[in-house]
Amino acid sequence: MAKNEKSGxxxxxxxxxxxxxxxxxxxxFWLVYFLFNTLRWGSYYHDYWxxxxxxxxxxxxxxxxxxxxxxYLMPKLIYRKKFVSYTAGIFLAIFVMxxxxxxxxxxxxxxxxxxxxxxxxxxxxxxxxxQMMLGELYVVSFVTAIKITADWLREHKRASELERVQLxxxxxxxxxxxxxxxxxxxLNNIYSLSIEQSKKTPETILxxxxxxxxxxxxxxxxKQSLSKEILCLQNYLDLERMRYGDSLKINMEISGDxxxxxxxxxxxxxxxxxxxxxxxxxxxxxxxxxxxxxxxxDYLYFKVANTIPLQPFENMSPAGKPSGGIGIKxxxxxxxxxxxxxxxDLNIYEKDHKYIVDLKIKxx
Numbered sequence: 001m002a003k004n005e006k007s008g009x010x011x012x013x014x015x016x017x018x019x020x021x022x023x024x025x026x027x028x029f030w031l032v033y034f035l036f037n038t039l040r041w042g043s044y045y046h047d048y049w050x051x052x053x054x055x056x057x058x059x060x061x062x063x064x065x066x067x068x069x070x071x072y073l074m075p076k077l078i079y080r081k082k083f084v085s086y087t088a089g090i091f092l093a094i095f096v097m098x099x100x101x102x103x104x105x106x107x108x109x110x111x112x113x114x115x116x117x118x119x120x121x122x123x124x125x126x127x128x129x130x131q132m133m134l135g136e137l138y139v140v141s142f143v144t145a146i147k148i149t150a151d152w153l154r155e156h157k158r159a160s161e162l163e164r165v166q167l168x169x170x171x172x173x174x175x176x177x178x179x180x181x182x183x184x185x186x187l188n189n190i191y192s193l194s195i196e197q198s199k200k201t202p203e204t205i206l207x208x209x210x211x212x213x214x215x216x217x218x219x220x221x222x223k224q225s226l227s228k229e230i231l232c233l234q235n236y237l238d239l240e241r242m243r244y245g246d247s248l249k250i251n252m253e254i255s256g257d258x259x260x261x262x263x264x265x266x267x268x269x270x271x272x273x274x275x276x277x278x279x280x281x282x283x284x285x286x287x288x289x290x291x292x293x294x295x296x297x298d299y300l301y302f303k304v305a306n307t308i309p310l311q312p313f314e315n316m317s318p319a320g321k322p323s324g325g326i327g328i329k330x331x332x333x334x335x336x337x338x339x340x341x342x343x344x345d346l347n348i349y350e351k352d353h354k355y356i357v358d359l360k361i362k363x364x
Contacts, residue, residue, distance in 0.1 A: 021147070306354065
């Protein structure tokens with residue numbers, strides 16, 4: 001998914017982006033923040049020298065708090081959903097750091113530890129502690145938000161890559177789901193022709209070889225050229241003609257420019273297979289299948305219709321209606337995985353005693 005070809009159901013992030021926070025990012029962040037804080041408080045105090053000294057003392061405290069929170073408290077408590085313990089731990093750590101900051105400022109810079117306060121502060125007052133704790137909480141919260149965002153982006157990238165791999169694997173599997181009954185029947189036909197020493201035997205083997213070569217080597221890509229896909233269908237139909245003989249009437253029309261157009265490999269073959277599964281039987285005098293290709297702009301309009309037998313046979317539901325089967329379900333799933341909703345439109349219905357498939361799909 002991919003999605004993701006299946007980008008309609010998740011955010012479209014650049015999977016090549018690297019959301020890992022490296023050492024250089026830490027250094028750049030703290031340098032920028034130190035410069036900003038020094039200039040900010042220097043202009044506030046009208047004393048840049050004092051601001052520089054205060055930030056030299058305060059920044060190790062900021063950094064200690066932040067890294068203690070990021071690499072100890074969060075992994076030990078937040079990620080284990082111990083929110084009460086985390087809240088108590090972070091406030092206790094901030095309080096201890098405020099005490100350390102008070103004494104460092106008092107003995108190294110100035111006895112007035114809070115020059116921006118309402119009055120000279122030389123003791124550990126309640127207002128001072130609250131203001132300093134809020135300031136430290138702001139820094140810790142800001143850094144924590146960056147960490148959480150980076151972790152979320154990295155996790156989203158990892159999940160998106162896993163989903164993309166899963167979707168690609170599933171799509172590859174679905175592309176291989178061509179009915180084995182077709183191959184068994186074709187081999188039986190070849191066997192019968194060889195016993196009869198029919199001149200059709202080499203041609204039949206060649207057609208089957210071309211079809212199998214296409215299935216094995218040309219369907220590994222996510223999309224195949226429409227012209228090759230149509231050629232594959234023609235080989236398939238030629239083999240079915242040899243099987244059914246004159247009782248099979250196929251009308252195929254191709255309109256528009258098919259060159260340069262691409263489509264998921266084996267997508268259309270499932271609809272053709274379905275015609276033979278639900279509308280063809282050797283006991284029926286005449287099997288009629290109409291196939292139309294119309295390319296307009298970036299879209300292919302594909303239509304296939306087959307007559308519904310008057311008497312239901314083993315592949316029909318009790319009501320005598322086609323039961324769909326694994327092939328059609330796989331096609332629907334492939335379309336949903338590989339295209340956005342506005343890029344295709346599939347309708348399957350009955351009309352005038354015919355089973356009809358109408359598909360509009362983006363091929364440009």
